[in-house]
Amino acid sequence: MGDATTPSVAFSNASEALSQLGIPDILPTLHQAGVAIKRSILGGSHSVVTYPPLNALSKVEDSSALSSIIRYGAQTSLYIHIAFCETECTFCHYAVRKYRGQEKSSQKKTDDVVRYLSALEKEIESWGRKLHESGTTISSVYIGGGTPLILETEQLRSLLAKICEEFTLVSGIEICVEGSPLTILAPGGHEKLQALKLAGVTRFSFGVQSFNNEVLKRAARGYKRAQAYQACMIVNSVFENWNLDLIQSLYMGTPEEVWENLEILRLVRPPHITWYHGRFAARPQGDWLSVEGKREHFEGELSTLLGRMLIWRTLVDEMGYHQVDGNRFVRDPEFEDPFKKTRTSVGNDLLGLGASSYSHVDERTGQDPFFAGWFFRNHTDIAAYVEAMESGRIPIGTCMPFTPAEHLAASYVIGLRTGRTETEYDRKVAIEEPTLAAHYRTLVGGLEALGLLERFQDGSNDVLHLTLLGRLFEDEILSAFYSPDVLQALSRR
Ligand SMILES: C[S@@+](CC[C@H](N)C(=O)[O-])C[C@H]1O[C@@H](n2cnc3c(N)ncnc32)[C@H](O)[C@@H]1O
Numbered sequence: 001m002g003d004a005t006t007p008s009v010a011f012s013n014a015s016e017a018l019s020q021l022g023i024p025d026i027l028p029t030l031h032q033a034g035v036a037i038k039r040s041i042l043g044g045s046h047s048v049v050t051y052p053p054l055n056a057l058s059k060v061e062d063s064s065a066l067s068s069i070i071r072y073g074a075q076t077s078l079y080i081h082i083a084f085c086e087t088e089c090t091f092c093h094y095a096v097r098k099y100r101g102q103e104k105s106s107q108k109k110t111d112d113v114v115r116y117l118s119a120l121e122k123e124i125e126s127w128g129r130k131l132h133e134s135g136t137t138i139s140s141v142y143i144g145g146g147t148p149l150i151l152e153t154e155q156l157r158s159l160l161a162k163i164c165e166e167f168t169l170v171s172g173i174e175i176c177v178e179g180s181p182l183t184i185l186a187p188g189g190h191e192k193l194q195a196l197k198l199a200g201v202t203r204f205s206f207g208v209q210s211f212n213n214e215v216l217k218r219a220a221r222g223y224k225r226a227q228a229y230q231a232c233m234i235v236n237s238v239f240e241n242w243n244l245d246l247i248q249s250l251y252m253g254t255p256e257e258v259w260e261n262l263e264i265l266r267l268v269r270p271p272h273i274t275w276y277h278g279r280f281a282a283r284p285q286g287d288w289l290s291v292e293g294k295r296e297h298f299e300g301e302l303s304t305l306l307g308r309m310l311i312w313r314t315l316v317d318e319m320g321y322h323q324v325d326g327n328r329f330v331r332d333p334e335f336e337d338p339f340k341k342t343r344t345s346v347g348n349d350l351l352g353l354g355a356s357s358y359s360h361v362d363e364r365t366g367q368d369p370f371f372a373g374w375f376f377r378n379h380t381d382i383a384a385y386v387e388a389m390e391s392g393r394i395p396i397g398t399c400m401p402f403t404p405a406e407h408l409a410a411s412y413v414i415g416l417r418t419g420r421t422e423t424e425y426d427r428k429v430a431i432e433e434p435t436l437a438a439h440y441r442t443l444v445g446g447l448e449a450l451g452l453l454e455r456f457q458d459g460s461n462d463v464l465h466l467t468l469l470g471r472l473f474e475d476e477i478l479s480a481f482y483s484p485d486v487l488q489a490l491s492r493r
Protein backbone atom coordinates (compact mmCIF):
# COMPACT_ATOMS: atom_id res chain seq x y z
CA MET A 1 0.00 0.00 0.00
CA GLY A 2 1.40 3.44 -0.87
CA ASP A 3 1.18 6.75 1.00
CA ALA A 4 -1.80 9.04 0.50
CA THR A 5 -1.14 10.99 -2.71
CA THR A 6 -1.94 14.67 -3.21
CA PRO A 7 -4.67 15.33 -5.78
CA SER A 8 -2.26 16.94 -8.25
CA VAL A 9 0.09 13.93 -8.13
CA ALA A 10 -2.84 11.48 -8.39
CA PHE A 11 -4.31 13.34 -11.38
CA SER A 12 -1.00 13.53 -13.18
CA ASN A 13 -0.29 9.83 -12.49
CA ALA A 14 -3.71 8.91 -13.89
CA SER A 15 -3.16 11.08 -16.99
CA GLU A 16 0.26 9.52 -17.46
CA ALA A 17 -1.26 6.01 -17.18
CA LEU A 18 -3.81 6.96 -19.86
CA SER A 19 -1.18 8.36 -22.18
CA GLN A 20 0.86 5.16 -21.82
CA LEU A 21 -2.22 3.41 -23.22
CA GLY A 22 -2.24 5.83 -26.15
CA ILE A 23 -5.15 7.93 -24.86
CA PRO A 24 -6.33 10.33 -26.28
CA ASP A 25 -4.63 9.68 -29.66
CA ILE A 26 -6.12 6.18 -30.02
CA LEU A 27 -9.72 7.27 -29.35
CA PRO A 28 -10.70 8.10 -32.99
CA THR A 29 -9.51 4.62 -34.07
CA LEU A 30 -11.52 3.00 -31.26
CA HIS A 31 -14.59 5.05 -32.13
CA GLN A 32 -14.33 3.95 -35.74
CA ALA A 33 -14.39 0.36 -34.51
CA GLY A 34 -17.51 1.15 -32.43
CA VAL A 35 -15.70 1.20 -29.07
CA ALA A 36 -16.66 4.29 -27.05
CA ILE A 37 -17.94 5.06 -23.56
CA LYS A 38 -21.74 4.70 -23.68
CA ARG A 39 -24.11 6.69 -21.48
CA SER A 40 -27.30 4.78 -22.27
CA ILE A 41 -28.18 1.35 -20.90
CA LEU A 42 -26.81 -1.81 -22.49
CA GLY A 43 -29.61 -4.24 -23.40
CA GLY A 44 -31.72 -3.28 -20.37
CA SER A 45 -29.17 -2.68 -17.64
CA HIS A 46 -26.62 -0.07 -16.59
CA SER A 47 -23.86 -2.67 -16.71
CA VAL A 48 -23.59 -6.10 -18.31
CA VAL A 49 -24.92 -8.22 -15.45
CA THR A 50 -26.70 -10.95 -17.32
CA TYR A 51 -26.56 -12.91 -20.51
CA PRO A 52 -28.84 -12.77 -22.41
CA PRO A 53 -29.50 -9.07 -21.73
CA LEU A 54 -32.95 -8.57 -20.19
CA ASN A 55 -34.39 -6.60 -23.12
CA ALA A 56 -33.76 -9.50 -25.50
CA LEU A 57 -36.25 -11.85 -23.80
CA SER A 58 -39.54 -12.66 -25.54
CA LYS A 59 -43.05 -12.62 -24.15
CA VAL A 60 -44.20 -15.91 -22.63
CA GLU A 61 -47.67 -16.98 -23.83
CA ASP A 62 -48.16 -19.93 -21.47
CA SER A 63 -46.19 -19.38 -18.26
CA SER A 64 -47.61 -22.45 -16.59
CA ALA A 65 -46.43 -24.74 -19.43
CA LEU A 66 -42.99 -23.15 -19.23
CA SER A 67 -42.83 -23.50 -15.46
CA SER A 68 -43.75 -27.17 -15.65
CA ILE A 69 -40.75 -28.02 -17.85
CA ILE A 70 -38.08 -26.05 -15.97
CA ARG A 71 -35.83 -28.38 -13.96
CA TYR A 72 -33.32 -27.13 -11.42
CA GLY A 73 -30.27 -29.26 -10.62
CA ALA A 74 -28.52 -29.97 -7.33
CA GLN A 75 -28.01 -26.36 -6.27
CA THR A 76 -29.15 -22.83 -7.04
CA SER A 77 -28.72 -19.30 -5.69
CA LEU A 78 -31.81 -17.41 -4.64
CA TYR A 79 -32.65 -13.75 -5.31
CA ILE A 80 -35.68 -12.02 -3.80
CA HIS A 81 -36.79 -8.61 -5.13
CA ILE A 82 -38.34 -6.12 -2.72
CA ALA A 83 -39.84 -3.54 -5.05
CA PHE A 84 -40.07 -0.54 -2.70
CA CYS A 85 -37.83 2.45 -2.01
CA GLU A 86 -38.03 5.56 0.09
CA THR A 87 -36.80 7.74 -2.78
CA GLU A 88 -37.31 7.92 -6.53
CA CYS A 89 -33.69 8.34 -7.56
CA THR A 90 -33.50 10.24 -10.83
CA PHE A 91 -31.01 7.83 -12.45
CA CYS A 92 -32.61 4.52 -11.50
CA HIS A 93 -34.47 2.23 -13.91
CA TYR A 94 -35.30 -0.62 -11.52
CA ALA A 95 -38.86 -1.91 -11.02
CA VAL A 96 -39.64 -0.08 -7.77
CA ARG A 97 -42.42 1.92 -6.17
CA LYS A 98 -42.12 4.72 -3.67
CA TYR A 99 -42.88 3.72 -0.07
CA ARG A 100 -41.61 5.49 3.03
CA GLY A 101 -42.19 2.80 5.64
CA GLN A 102 -45.26 1.96 7.72
CA GLU A 103 -45.18 5.08 9.89
CA LYS A 104 -44.79 7.65 7.14
CA SER A 105 -47.02 6.06 4.47
CA SER A 106 -50.72 6.01 3.73
CA GLN A 107 -52.76 2.92 4.65
CA LYS A 108 -53.16 2.16 0.93
CA LYS A 109 -49.38 2.09 0.34
CA THR A 110 -48.80 0.00 3.46
CA ASP A 111 -51.50 -2.44 2.32
CA ASP A 112 -49.85 -2.66 -1.11
CA VAL A 113 -46.58 -3.68 0.54
CA VAL A 114 -48.39 -6.33 2.61
CA ARG A 115 -50.04 -7.65 -0.58
CA TYR A 116 -46.67 -7.77 -2.33
CA LEU A 117 -45.13 -9.70 0.56
CA SER A 118 -48.02 -12.19 0.56
CA ALA A 119 -47.57 -12.69 -3.18
CA LEU A 120 -43.88 -13.29 -2.56
CA GLU A 121 -44.67 -15.84 0.16
CA LYS A 122 -46.90 -17.72 -2.28
CA GLU A 123 -44.13 -17.74 -4.86
CA ILE A 124 -41.63 -18.95 -2.25
CA GLU A 125 -44.00 -21.77 -1.29
CA SER A 126 -44.58 -22.83 -4.86
CA TRP A 127 -40.86 -22.90 -5.76
CA GLY A 128 -40.10 -24.48 -2.38
CA ARG A 129 -42.30 -27.45 -3.34
CA LYS A 130 -40.69 -27.69 -6.77
CA LEU A 131 -37.13 -27.55 -5.45
CA HIS A 132 -38.00 -30.06 -2.77
CA GLU A 133 -39.10 -32.51 -5.48
CA SER A 134 -35.88 -32.03 -7.46
CA GLY A 135 -33.74 -32.18 -4.30
CA THR A 136 -32.28 -28.73 -5.06
CA THR A 137 -30.54 -26.86 -2.24
CA ILE A 138 -29.92 -23.10 -2.00
CA SER A 139 -26.27 -22.01 -2.05
CA SER A 140 -26.69 -18.25 -1.38
CA VAL A 141 -29.52 -15.81 -0.72
CA TYR A 142 -29.67 -12.18 -1.87
CA ILE A 143 -32.61 -10.01 -0.79
CA GLY A 144 -32.30 -6.96 -3.01
CA GLY A 145 -34.38 -4.38 -4.73
CA GLY A 146 -35.36 -1.77 -4.36
CA THR A 147 -34.62 -1.27 -0.74
CA PRO A 148 -35.53 -4.26 1.45
CA LEU A 149 -34.43 -2.34 4.55
CA ILE A 150 -37.51 -0.11 4.17
CA LEU A 151 -39.58 -3.09 5.43
CA GLU A 152 -40.36 -3.39 9.15
CA THR A 153 -38.01 -5.61 11.15
CA GLU A 154 -40.83 -8.14 11.68
CA GLN A 155 -41.58 -8.29 7.96
CA LEU A 156 -37.91 -8.95 7.21
CA ARG A 157 -37.69 -11.58 9.95
CA SER A 158 -40.72 -13.43 8.68
CA LEU A 159 -39.41 -13.28 5.09
CA LEU A 160 -36.15 -14.85 6.27
CA ALA A 161 -38.06 -17.44 8.31
CA LYS A 162 -40.21 -18.29 5.27
CA ILE A 163 -37.11 -18.79 3.11
CA CYS A 164 -35.60 -21.11 5.75
CA GLU A 165 -38.88 -23.00 6.09
CA GLU A 166 -39.56 -23.60 2.40
CA PHE A 167 -36.05 -24.16 1.04
CA THR A 168 -33.09 -26.30 2.05
CA LEU A 169 -30.18 -23.93 2.61
CA VAL A 170 -26.59 -25.19 2.58
CA SER A 171 -24.80 -24.79 5.88
CA GLY A 172 -22.76 -21.62 6.42
CA ILE A 173 -24.80 -19.94 3.66
CA GLU A 174 -24.23 -16.30 2.74
CA ILE A 175 -27.38 -14.21 3.13
CA CYS A 176 -27.11 -10.65 1.84
CA VAL A 177 -29.67 -7.87 2.32
CA GLU A 178 -29.75 -4.47 0.58
CA GLY A 179 -30.53 -1.10 2.08
CA SER A 180 -29.87 2.59 1.52
CA PRO A 181 -28.42 5.44 3.60
CA LEU A 182 -31.90 6.76 4.47
CA THR A 183 -33.14 3.42 5.74
CA ILE A 184 -29.94 2.86 7.73
CA LEU A 185 -30.20 6.32 9.35
CA ALA A 186 -33.96 6.16 10.01
CA PRO A 187 -34.95 5.85 13.68
CA GLY A 188 -34.43 2.19 14.59
CA GLY A 189 -32.30 1.56 11.48
CA HIS A 190 -29.23 0.57 13.46
CA GLU A 191 -31.31 -1.85 15.58
CA LYS A 192 -32.87 -3.27 12.40
CA LEU A 193 -29.40 -4.10 11.09
CA GLN A 194 -28.53 -5.80 14.37
CA ALA A 195 -31.77 -7.79 14.24
CA LEU A 196 -30.97 -8.91 10.68
CA LYS A 197 -27.55 -10.08 11.77
CA LEU A 198 -29.11 -12.05 14.61
CA ALA A 199 -31.59 -13.55 12.15
CA GLY A 200 -28.72 -14.97 10.06
CA VAL A 201 -27.86 -12.19 7.57
CA THR A 202 -24.11 -12.36 6.88
CA ARG A 203 -23.60 -9.50 4.43
CA PHE A 204 -25.08 -6.08 3.81
CA SER A 205 -25.02 -3.99 0.64
CA PHE A 206 -26.07 -0.41 -0.04
CA GLY A 207 -25.32 2.51 -2.31
CA VAL A 208 -24.24 6.03 -1.44
CA GLN A 209 -23.68 6.63 -5.20
CA SER A 210 -21.63 9.75 -4.40
CA PHE A 211 -20.48 11.78 -1.41
CA ASN A 212 -20.81 15.03 -3.40
CA ASN A 213 -23.73 17.15 -2.23
CA GLU A 214 -24.53 18.60 -5.67
CA VAL A 215 -24.62 15.16 -7.31
CA LEU A 216 -26.70 13.76 -4.44
CA LYS A 217 -29.19 16.59 -4.85
CA ARG A 218 -29.52 16.04 -8.61
CA ALA A 219 -29.93 12.32 -8.00
CA ALA A 220 -32.75 13.05 -5.49
CA ARG A 221 -31.22 10.74 -2.90
CA GLY A 222 -32.55 12.70 0.09
CA TYR A 223 -29.31 12.90 2.10
CA LYS A 224 -26.00 14.73 2.08
CA ARG A 225 -22.38 13.69 2.31
CA ALA A 226 -22.29 13.73 6.14
CA GLN A 227 -25.24 11.33 6.38
CA ALA A 228 -23.77 9.05 3.72
CA TYR A 229 -20.60 8.83 5.79
CA GLN A 230 -22.57 8.20 8.98
CA ALA A 231 -24.52 5.37 7.28
CA CYS A 232 -21.19 3.72 6.35
CA MET A 233 -20.04 3.94 9.97
CA ILE A 234 -23.24 2.32 11.24
CA VAL A 235 -23.06 -0.56 8.75
CA ASN A 236 -19.38 -1.04 9.53
CA SER A 237 -20.16 -1.35 13.23
CA VAL A 238 -22.64 -4.19 12.59
CA PHE A 239 -21.34 -6.14 9.58
CA GLU A 240 -17.83 -7.34 8.91
CA ASN A 241 -18.72 -8.10 5.29
CA TRP A 242 -20.49 -5.29 3.42
CA ASN A 243 -20.56 -3.62 0.03
CA LEU A 244 -20.82 0.01 -0.94
CA ASP A 245 -22.13 1.06 -4.39
CA LEU A 246 -21.02 4.27 -6.05
CA ILE A 247 -21.76 5.57 -9.53
CA GLN A 248 -19.16 7.38 -11.58
CA SER A 249 -20.38 10.11 -13.97
CA LEU A 250 -23.79 10.64 -12.53
CA TYR A 251 -25.33 13.93 -13.61
CA MET A 252 -22.57 16.56 -13.34
CA GLY A 253 -20.06 13.99 -12.11
CA THR A 254 -16.42 14.89 -12.80
CA PRO A 255 -12.95 13.46 -12.03
CA GLU A 256 -12.83 16.00 -9.16
CA GLU A 257 -15.97 14.43 -7.76
CA VAL A 258 -14.32 11.01 -8.10
CA TRP A 259 -11.41 12.35 -6.07
CA GLU A 260 -13.76 13.71 -3.39
CA ASN A 261 -15.30 10.22 -3.14
CA LEU A 262 -11.89 8.56 -2.93
CA GLU A 263 -10.94 10.83 -0.03
CA ILE A 264 -13.92 9.59 1.96
CA LEU A 265 -13.36 5.97 0.97
CA ARG A 266 -9.86 6.28 2.41
CA LEU A 267 -11.50 6.87 5.79
CA VAL A 268 -14.31 4.34 5.44
CA ARG A 269 -12.43 1.46 3.72
CA PRO A 270 -15.49 -0.70 2.87
CA PRO A 271 -14.67 -4.42 2.55
CA HIS A 272 -16.24 -4.45 -0.95
CA ILE A 273 -16.74 -1.53 -3.32
CA THR A 274 -18.80 -1.57 -6.52
CA TRP A 275 -18.17 1.55 -8.57
CA TYR A 276 -20.56 1.52 -11.50
CA HIS A 277 -20.51 3.82 -14.44
CA GLY A 278 -23.73 5.83 -14.80
CA ARG A 279 -25.84 4.75 -17.78
CA PHE A 280 -29.39 5.81 -18.24
CA ALA A 281 -32.60 4.31 -19.55
CA ALA A 282 -35.29 6.20 -21.41
CA ARG A 283 -37.51 6.07 -18.35
CA PRO A 284 -39.15 8.88 -16.39
CA GLN A 285 -36.37 8.97 -13.84
CA GLY A 286 -33.47 8.11 -16.05
CA ASP A 287 -34.16 10.24 -19.08
CA TRP A 288 -31.67 13.03 -18.38
CA LEU A 289 -29.71 12.31 -21.50
CA SER A 290 -32.61 13.14 -23.79
CA VAL A 291 -33.31 16.47 -22.10
CA GLU A 292 -31.91 19.40 -24.02
CA GLY A 293 -30.06 21.69 -21.62
CA LYS A 294 -29.13 18.82 -19.30
CA ARG A 295 -27.10 16.72 -21.68
CA GLU A 296 -24.17 19.14 -21.71
CA HIS A 297 -23.77 18.69 -17.95
CA PHE A 298 -22.65 15.10 -18.41
CA GLU A 299 -18.91 14.67 -18.47
CA GLY A 300 -17.19 13.83 -21.76
CA GLU A 301 -15.46 10.55 -22.56
CA LEU A 302 -11.95 11.73 -21.72
CA SER A 303 -13.02 12.87 -18.24
CA THR A 304 -14.76 9.55 -17.66
CA LEU A 305 -11.60 7.67 -18.63
CA LEU A 306 -9.49 9.88 -16.36
CA GLY A 307 -11.95 9.26 -13.50
CA ARG A 308 -11.82 5.49 -14.10
CA MET A 309 -8.02 5.51 -14.01
CA LEU A 310 -8.02 7.63 -10.82
CA ILE A 311 -10.34 5.09 -9.17
CA TRP A 312 -8.20 2.11 -10.17
CA ARG A 313 -4.82 3.63 -9.31
CA THR A 314 -5.93 5.04 -5.96
CA LEU A 315 -7.91 2.03 -4.75
CA VAL A 316 -5.34 -0.53 -5.90
CA ASP A 317 -1.90 1.14 -5.68
CA GLU A 318 -2.53 3.42 -2.76
CA MET A 319 -5.28 1.80 -0.70
CA GLY A 320 -4.30 -1.84 -1.33
CA TYR A 321 -7.64 -3.05 -2.77
CA HIS A 322 -7.76 -6.10 -5.05
CA GLN A 323 -9.47 -5.36 -8.34
CA VAL A 324 -12.03 -8.06 -9.19
CA ASP A 325 -13.05 -6.45 -12.51
CA GLY A 326 -13.52 -2.94 -13.92
CA ASN A 327 -16.19 -2.08 -11.33
CA ARG A 328 -15.50 -4.19 -8.25
CA PHE A 329 -12.83 -4.00 -5.58
CA VAL A 330 -12.26 -5.99 -2.39
CA ARG A 331 -10.18 -5.08 0.64
CA ASP A 332 -9.40 -8.77 0.99
CA PRO A 333 -10.25 -11.71 -1.35
CA GLU A 334 -12.48 -13.19 1.42
CA PHE A 335 -14.98 -10.38 0.70
CA GLU A 336 -15.62 -11.41 -2.92
CA ASP A 337 -19.34 -11.62 -3.58
CA PRO A 338 -20.30 -15.23 -4.46
CA PHE A 339 -23.78 -14.13 -5.46
CA LYS A 340 -22.51 -11.77 -8.16
CA LYS A 341 -20.60 -14.63 -9.71
CA THR A 342 -23.81 -16.65 -9.86
CA ARG A 343 -25.97 -13.82 -11.06
CA THR A 344 -23.76 -13.34 -14.06
CA SER A 345 -22.89 -16.94 -14.73
CA VAL A 346 -24.88 -19.39 -16.78
CA GLY A 347 -23.20 -22.46 -15.33
CA ASN A 348 -24.51 -21.64 -11.84
CA ASP A 349 -28.28 -21.62 -11.55
CA LEU A 350 -30.23 -18.68 -10.19
CA LEU A 351 -33.83 -18.54 -9.01
CA GLY A 352 -35.21 -14.99 -8.83
CA LEU A 353 -38.51 -14.32 -7.05
CA GLY A 354 -40.61 -11.15 -6.93
CA ALA A 355 -41.51 -8.59 -9.61
CA SER A 356 -38.89 -8.21 -12.38
CA SER A 357 -36.59 -10.91 -10.98
CA TYR A 358 -34.79 -13.08 -13.48
CA SER A 359 -33.69 -16.69 -13.25
CA HIS A 360 -31.46 -18.99 -15.21
CA VAL A 361 -31.18 -22.72 -15.18
CA ASP A 362 -28.57 -24.80 -16.91
CA GLU A 363 -30.19 -28.04 -18.07
CA ARG A 364 -27.37 -29.49 -20.13
CA THR A 365 -27.47 -33.25 -19.83
CA GLY A 366 -25.28 -34.08 -22.78
CA GLN A 367 -28.24 -35.89 -24.40
CA ASP A 368 -29.77 -33.02 -26.33
CA PRO A 369 -27.06 -31.10 -28.16
CA PHE A 370 -29.51 -28.34 -29.14
CA PHE A 371 -30.76 -27.39 -25.72
CA ALA A 372 -28.84 -25.94 -22.80
CA GLY A 373 -31.42 -24.43 -20.43
CA TRP A 374 -33.66 -21.44 -19.76
CA PHE A 375 -33.41 -17.79 -18.91
CA PHE A 376 -36.71 -16.32 -17.69
CA ARG A 377 -38.02 -13.26 -15.92
CA ASN A 378 -41.06 -12.39 -13.83
CA HIS A 379 -43.43 -9.55 -14.79
CA THR A 380 -41.65 -6.21 -14.40
CA ASP A 381 -44.96 -4.53 -13.61
CA ILE A 382 -45.46 -4.83 -9.86
CA ALA A 383 -49.28 -4.92 -10.01
CA ALA A 384 -49.20 -7.59 -12.76
CA TYR A 385 -46.88 -9.71 -10.61
CA VAL A 386 -49.12 -9.42 -7.53
CA GLU A 387 -52.29 -10.13 -9.53
CA ALA A 388 -50.72 -13.21 -11.12
CA MET A 389 -49.76 -14.62 -7.72
CA GLU A 390 -53.17 -13.79 -6.19
CA SER A 391 -55.04 -15.54 -8.97
CA GLY A 392 -52.82 -18.61 -8.88
CA ARG A 393 -51.03 -17.88 -12.17
CA ILE A 394 -47.28 -18.26 -12.77
CA PRO A 395 -45.82 -14.73 -12.84
CA ILE A 396 -43.17 -15.39 -15.53
CA GLY A 397 -43.51 -12.69 -18.21
CA THR A 398 -40.58 -13.19 -20.59
CA CYS A 399 -38.03 -15.87 -21.40
CA MET A 400 -35.39 -17.18 -23.75
CA PRO A 401 -34.47 -20.81 -24.33
CA PHE A 402 -30.79 -21.15 -23.78
CA THR A 403 -29.44 -22.77 -26.94
CA PRO A 404 -25.84 -23.96 -27.24
CA ALA A 405 -25.21 -20.95 -29.53
CA GLU A 406 -26.34 -18.59 -26.75
CA HIS A 407 -24.21 -20.57 -24.35
CA LEU A 408 -21.19 -19.87 -26.53
CA ALA A 409 -22.10 -16.16 -26.65
CA ALA A 410 -22.44 -16.13 -22.84
CA SER A 411 -19.01 -17.69 -22.45
CA TYR A 412 -17.62 -14.49 -24.03
CA VAL A 413 -20.01 -11.91 -22.57
CA ILE A 414 -19.72 -13.22 -19.02
CA GLY A 415 -16.35 -14.97 -19.24
CA LEU A 416 -14.37 -11.99 -20.52
CA ARG A 417 -15.04 -9.90 -17.42
CA THR A 418 -12.55 -11.93 -15.44
CA GLY A 419 -10.86 -13.92 -18.24
CA ARG A 420 -12.37 -16.51 -20.58
CA THR A 421 -11.08 -20.06 -20.73
CA GLU A 422 -12.56 -22.16 -23.52
CA THR A 423 -14.27 -25.31 -22.26
CA GLU A 424 -14.73 -28.62 -24.02
CA TYR A 425 -18.42 -27.71 -24.44
CA ASP A 426 -17.54 -24.36 -26.07
CA ARG A 427 -15.31 -26.20 -28.54
CA LYS A 428 -18.09 -28.67 -29.39
CA VAL A 429 -20.61 -25.86 -29.93
CA ALA A 430 -18.10 -23.99 -32.12
CA ILE A 431 -17.91 -27.07 -34.40
CA GLU A 432 -21.72 -27.34 -34.54
CA GLU A 433 -22.15 -23.59 -35.12
CA PRO A 434 -19.37 -22.70 -37.60
CA THR A 435 -20.90 -19.35 -38.68
CA LEU A 436 -21.21 -18.12 -35.11
CA ALA A 437 -17.72 -19.38 -34.25
CA ALA A 438 -16.33 -17.49 -37.25
CA HIS A 439 -18.20 -14.35 -36.13
CA TYR A 440 -16.52 -14.54 -32.71
CA ARG A 441 -13.09 -15.29 -34.22
CA THR A 442 -13.35 -12.12 -36.33
CA LEU A 443 -14.59 -10.08 -33.36
CA VAL A 444 -11.81 -11.31 -31.08
CA GLY A 445 -9.18 -10.79 -33.81
CA GLY A 446 -10.33 -7.18 -34.36
CA LEU A 447 -10.28 -6.37 -30.64
CA GLU A 448 -6.87 -8.02 -30.23
CA ALA A 449 -5.50 -5.92 -33.10
CA LEU A 450 -6.79 -2.78 -31.35
CA GLY A 451 -5.03 -3.83 -28.12
CA LEU A 452 -8.31 -4.33 -26.23
CA LEU A 453 -8.05 -8.11 -25.74
CA GLU A 454 -5.06 -10.40 -25.27
CA ARG A 455 -4.29 -14.01 -24.48
CA PHE A 456 -2.18 -15.41 -21.71
CA GLN A 457 -1.25 -18.85 -20.51
CA ASP A 458 -2.47 -19.82 -17.02
CA GLY A 459 -0.99 -23.28 -16.40
CA SER A 460 -2.41 -25.39 -19.20
CA ASN A 461 -5.26 -22.93 -19.85
CA ASP A 462 -5.26 -20.45 -22.69
CA VAL A 463 -7.06 -17.41 -21.21
CA LEU A 464 -8.52 -14.56 -23.27
CA HIS A 465 -8.89 -11.38 -21.25
CA LEU A 466 -9.29 -7.62 -21.44
CA THR A 467 -6.11 -5.57 -21.54
CA LEU A 468 -5.87 -2.48 -19.33
CA LEU A 469 -7.04 -0.41 -22.29
CA GLY A 470 -9.90 -2.87 -22.89
CA ARG A 471 -10.92 -2.73 -19.24
CA LEU A 472 -11.59 1.01 -19.58
CA PHE A 473 -14.38 0.04 -21.99
CA GLU A 474 -15.28 -3.20 -20.20
CA ASP A 475 -19.08 -3.16 -20.38
CA GLU A 476 -19.06 -1.78 -23.93
CA ILE A 477 -16.76 -4.60 -25.08
CA LEU A 478 -18.73 -7.31 -23.27
CA SER A 479 -21.93 -6.12 -24.94
CA ALA A 480 -20.23 -6.35 -28.37
CA PHE A 481 -20.29 -10.15 -27.83
CA TYR A 482 -24.09 -10.39 -27.67
CA SER A 483 -25.00 -13.01 -30.28
CA PRO A 484 -26.34 -11.84 -33.68
CA ASP A 485 -29.78 -13.25 -32.70
CA VAL A 486 -29.77 -11.29 -29.44
CA LEU A 487 -28.67 -8.10 -31.22
CA GLN A 488 -31.54 -8.56 -33.64
CA ALA A 489 -34.00 -9.07 -30.78
CA LEU A 490 -32.70 -5.89 -29.08
CA SER A 491 -33.09 -3.88 -32.27
CA ARG A 492 -36.78 -4.94 -32.45
CA ARG A 493 -37.57 -3.74 -28.88
C1 LIG B 1 -30.99 -1.78 -7.04
S1 LIG B 1 -29.85 -0.65 -6.42
C2 LIG B 1 -29.91 -1.17 -4.74
C3 LIG B 1 -29.30 -0.27 -3.69
C4 LIG B 1 -30.19 0.64 -2.89
N1 LIG B 1 -31.54 0.65 -3.34
C5 LIG B 1 -29.59 2.03 -2.89
O1 LIG B 1 -29.91 2.80 -3.79
O2 LIG B 1 -28.81 2.33 -1.99
C6 LIG B 1 -28.30 -1.31 -6.95
C7 LIG B 1 -27.30 -0.32 -7.46
O3 LIG B 1 -27.42 -0.14 -8.87
C8 LIG B 1 -26.73 1.05 -9.21
N2 LIG B 1 -27.46 1.78 -10.25
C9 LIG B 1 -28.79 2.00 -10.31
N3 LIG B 1 -29.09 2.72 -11.42
C10 LIG B 1 -27.93 2.97 -12.08
C11 LIG B 1 -27.58 3.66 -13.28
N4 LIG B 1 -28.51 4.26 -14.02
N5 LIG B 1 -26.28 3.69 -13.66
C12 LIG B 1 -25.33 3.07 -12.90
N6 LIG B 1 -25.61 2.41 -11.75
C13 LIG B 1 -26.88 2.36 -11.34
C14 LIG B 1 -26.62 1.88 -7.94
O4 LIG B 1 -25.26 2.00 -7.58
C15 LIG B 1 -27.40 1.08 -6.91
O5 LIG B 1 -26.88 1.19 -5.63
Ligand code: SF4
Residues within 6 Å of the ligand: 084, 085, 086, 087, 088, 089, 092, 093, 094, 096, 145, 146, 147, 180
Ligand atom coordinates in the same frame (compact mmCIF):
# COMPACT_ATOMS: atom_id res chain seq x y z
S1 SF4 C 1 -31.14 3.53 -6.62
FE1 SF4 C 1 -31.84 2.22 -4.98
S2 SF4 C 1 -33.09 3.59 -3.67
FE2 SF4 C 1 -32.87 4.63 -5.62
S3 SF4 C 1 -34.75 4.10 -6.75
FE3 SF4 C 1 -33.08 2.67 -7.37
S4 SF4 C 1 -33.32 0.90 -6.07
FE4 SF4 C 1 -34.48 2.60 -5.12
